[in-house]
Each structure stands twice: as structure tokens, then as C-alpha cells.
Amino acid sequence: MKKLAFKLMGLIALGALALATGGPASAAQGGSKVIGYYMDASDDFYKAGFEVFKTLAQREGWTVLDVVGQGTAPEQLAAVENFITQGVDALLVVQNSPQTTSQTLKLAKAANIPEFHLTHNPPNEPGLAGFSGYDWVGCGVMAGESAVKHNVKKLIMIEGKLGQGTAAGQTDGFLKGYTNAGKDIGNLAQSVGVKGAGGKDLQVVFWGSGGWFADPAKKAMQDAITSLGPDGFDGAYVHNDEMMAGALQAMQEAGLDPGKYWFGSCNGKEKSWAWVKNGTTTMDVNETPTLEADSAYQQIKAYFAGQPYKKAIFNPLVPFEKSNINVDKLVPFMHDDYMKKRDAGAFIHDINDPSFKANPAY
Numbered sequence: 001m002k003k004l005a006f007k008l009m010g011l012i013a014l015g016a017l018a019l020a021t022g023g024p025a026s027a028a029q030g031g032s033k034v035i036g037y038y039m040d041a042s043d044d045f046y047k048a049g050f051e052v053f054k055t056l057a058q059r060e061g062w063t064v065l066d067v068v069g070q071g072t073a074p075e076q077l078a079a080v081e082n083f084i085t086q087g088v089d090a091l092l093v094v095q096n097s098p099q100t101t102s103q104t105l106k107l108a109k110a111a112n113i114p115e116f117h118l119t120h121n122p123p124n125e126p127g128l129a130g131f132s133g134y135d136w137v138g139c140g141v142m143a144g145e146s147a148v149k150h151n152v153k154k155l156i157m158i159e160g161k162l163g164q165g166t167a168a169g170q171t172d173g174f175l176k177g178y179t180n181a182g183k184d185i186g187n188l189a190q191s192v193g194v195k196g197a198g199g200k201d202l203q204v205v206f207w208g209s210g211g212w213f214a215d216p217a218k219k220a221m222q223d224a225i226t227s228l229g230p231d232g233f234d235g236a237y238v239h240n241d242e243m244m245a246g247a248l249q250a251m252q253e254a255g256l257d258p259g260k261y262w263f264g265s266c267n268g269k270e271k272s273w274a275w276v277k278n279g280t281t282t283m284d285v286n287e288t289p290t291l292e293a294d295s296a297y298q299q300i301k302a303y304f305a306g307q308p309y310k311k312a313i314f315n316p317l318v319p320f321e322k323s324n325i326n327v328d329k330l331v332p333f334m335h336d337d338y339m340k341k342r343d344a345g346a347f348i349h350d351i352n353d354p355s356f357k358a359n360p361a362y
Contacts, residue, residue: 033304036083037066038076039094043212044242046094049118049289051335053092056297073100080104084111090300091115098123114303116296119289121165124362129303131362132295134287135314136169137176139266142319143237144177146283150262152235154205156224158247160212160239170239170266178202205233210243218246225254235262241269248280269333276322286318286330290338291349298351309351312362316355
């Protein structure tokens, strides 16, 4: 795969070259637009969104400059500063943290450059021109409702990153799925991360973090299986499909059939469609970065055109189980599949559709 990111020093050099030769940084003078796109880490979720955004931007004749960090705040700050120096027309950021974004928003506002965000909730401060994400709590609620339906009482919880906003939202939502159904979860809501916390209807018998990646999630699942035994749990909520792949591998290596347990996630990548259809996992929620990035593209396009637009979006969520999965209507994670189905009108992608809800936090 073509490498997505310029190194920071390379970006600085590119900026200097552009300013000297009339390249990307001066392209706006000729009617084109230049977008500075920052991703906090080399994560497949972020990459998939970037690829779709880049394709849609190229259709508009825009230039996209991208930088991928390694999960540190100084990298986001440096990238935004470099983009501003190059005179980009807009910023699109997958942030390191709200605290870091608070700083970059101030820089962008001072430079009169709109800053848009994806995935993780940015602070609602001056300078924020738009945000496209998902209702992570709502996603968790959908998983919790499924677990209630399947009578899950002893749960393994493998979060993306303990304490991260998106992960915390999914966990909170999962617990709400139980409390909304009138189930007794004891002190779970106040005891996140505490092994064995819960009530008569739900006990989290193992908490782990997979960092959104397969290998650490596999290790967490192996630890859970070792400590609990095959009869010590009846379900697992694994926050995304990459971690689910690791968890399923751990089950296989332990000689356990995941189809005999409840396994749920919130990602809905193409491989999860097959998992659910063949009964390997129980449920998933279709929430893809491709649609999220498409929404951001539409926000930025409207901004450039001086048109009104939804400035903080919850993109649609579609839960599915074996009994109701319809792959023809699901949104693909992979770039080529997404663009093919988008162009064919196979799913709704227009942010003006009512299925794209306003994020009430903004």
C-alpha cells in the first residue's frame, strides 16, 4: 500500500519548496484548495477514512497534504503549525487529545484557517469549524441490548484504550443497554475497570485493553481464558473488529468455539459481516471511517462554498445479527468497495439526510 504519511521533516521541506515554486501551498491562489490532514497514529480506521477523503477531494481538484503521528501531542502541534505555515485552506484532524486540540484550535483561529475534526470529540471552542463522528455511547447501547437478549451475565470487556473517550463511551453505552432494560448491574457504572464488579444480571469478570489492535487484544483474551476457564464467562464485548480478530484467535488456540458464547463489537468491517453470517460472532454495529470522512468532506465543501451545513454530526449506526444482516445496505470499510457502492447510491451518504443526527454536545 502506498505510504500515507509524509515525515514531519519531509513536510517542512515540501512546504518550503511549495512556497518557493508555487506548488501546493500557493495552489489556492489559482482556485484550488489545499487541505492539511493530520492523523494521530497509523491506525487502519484512520487510514481508511483518509483514503476516501483523498479520493473525494481529488474529484474537487483539491490537494491533500497528510501527516501521520505516533500518538504524541507535540506531533499534532507541529503538524498543524507546519500546515498553517504553508497556508492551507482548511485543516482536518484526528486528534491526540482534547487538550492538544485546544491549542491547535487557537493557532488555526489566529491564522483564520478552519479546523475540522474526525472520530474523537474535540473541545467545543472557537476555531472548530466542524466535527464528524459517531455516537459511541449509542453504539455501546446497541451491543448491550444484544447481550441482554442473549442473557449474558458473565462478561469479558476488552476496551480500545482504557479511559479514552471513544472507548469509555462504548463501555458506558453497553452498561446503559442493561440499565435501560431494568437489569441489575450493581456498582458497575461506578467501578469501570474493576474485575468482578456488577450485580445479579451482569458481572464484568475480566477487564482488558487491546489498544484497538489485534495482538494486544489476543493477549488480553488469553489472560481472560487462563484466569476464568471456559465456564467462567458467557460473552465478550470487544470494542472493534481488529481486536475481535485477536480475541477470536485466542479462542481458537484455546480450543474454544466462540459461537457458543456471545461475542459483540462496534465496527462493522467487511470481515465482521462474514463472522456474523456464519455464527462466529453474535453481532456488530456498522460504523465505518469511510462514511465519517465522507461527511467531513461534505462539511468542508459546504464551508468553501459559503453554504450552511451540519457542523457536528453523528453518522448513522446500523446494528446487525445473523437474523437481520443485509450486506447490500451496509457501508463498506474498504476504499474501493465504499466508492463503488457510494457512486451506485447503495447507501445514504448525504449529510442533509435526517439519518445524520446533530451531535448535542455541540
